[in-house]
Amino acid sequence: MSTLTLKGPYWVTVRQYRRTLSLVVGAVLLSLASMVALMYMDSPTAGTDPNFDYTVLRIAMDWASSAMILLPLVVGAFVAGPMVARELESGTYKLALTQSVSPARWLGSKLLTAGAVIVPATVALIGVYRLGWGNVGGTWSFQWHEAGTYEATGPVLVAQVLLALGLGALIGQLVRRTVTAMALTGLVTGLVLLLLGQLRWSLMPVQTLTGPLTEGSVGPDVPVSSWQGGYGLLTASGDRLPSDACWQRTEVWDVCPADMNVVAQYWDHHPASHHWPIQLIETGIVLALAALALFAAFRVLRARHP
Structure with a gap:
């Protein structure tokens, strides 16, 4: 995202978090390069054993599955802490409000900037995961319904990071303490996703x-x-x-x-065959919760900064 094409609070937000945004882009590119390298190194044509079973790739995919489960928690904690609570705690948000920027625009610029980076990055990570999953999918611990694999192979993960974005914006304002907001957002996001995971298999008749x-x-x-x-x-x-x-x-x-x-x-x-119907139903539910969290975040902002 080029700061040359951005103005006002969007330019400020990108300048504030340019290192973090660069790290996100770098992490996606590193993930892609690592996955391609692992697929080559762990392929039957590269190994000497004709019965090679992608052992190294399977280990990496296990780690990737865990990382994808934790991704929404990390997103929510970052938004709640550094992007919202820290500025409220230190009072630096007041500077933006003196520059003819409304409170809603101040918060909106942060959420839009974060979303513009997080959503494409999540889609890219899903693509990287599916690239590796193409070699191990359907085997033990990599069935479509397994934890991690389910989230990382469909749109539900994108909805989850958007939910984390909304929860982070809401909790960051309510707590107004950086570390506390990060911890609480991670906890709440995890509990919500855990509950949805328990209800997942009831979304369609068995x-x-x-x-x-x-x-x-x-x-x-x-x-x-x-x-x-x-x-x-x-x-x-x-x-x-x-x-x-x-x-x-x-x-x-x-x-x-x-x-x-x-x-x-x-x-x-x-x-x-129930994979995609369940994914789409759950995605809709999570997006509705995300919209509700964002609505609540702006309502709190308006109540505190009319």
Whole structure:
């Protein structure tokens, strides 16, 4: 982002955080270069073992998954602390207000500048992650529904960083202490995303597979790529029982007393085809929460600086 094309509070914001913005761009480029290098070094054609399984790349992707989960927390903490709370704590925001800049424009310039960098950077990081995921996706710990992989392979991560942006702006104003605002924003953002993660698999109805309860049977043939939910036993009347209901009576898993009327096993799951519908539904919910947080942030600003 060139400061030559920016004016007023936008120019000031970029000048204030030019090093941070440069670090963001550098981090994205470094991530891309590292991923390409790892893919080359860890490819079967580069190695001597024909059964090479991308071991180094898998380790790097594990780290990348964790980093993508933490990205919204880092964004929220930065916005709440250095961009908002620190200026309110030190009183430097008053200088901007003396330059014919309204409080709303002061805050808006910071959020727009941060968003203009954070959103493209997040999209770029998703692209880098998917580049590596193309070699390990669908294997153990890299299924579409795994924590980290799910967030890093769709638009929900972009919505999450926007939510963190809104929460940071709101909490930074309420707390007005840099370190406290950073810690509290990270905590609140993490709790909100944790709650949404728990509700994620309820956003669409699950599909149910059934199979006979026979000797040696381990349940219906659920696709490996599916998110696996509840499972158990079905009675003739359609009631569901825990998977160990028969064992509790007979101490044999596949032998059920006649009075239980068990006729089959069931398994609830989300197939891989649910990936994008769930992503889009969750993205919409997170964006709505982000808009609500931003609205609250500007309401607080107006109440304190009419």
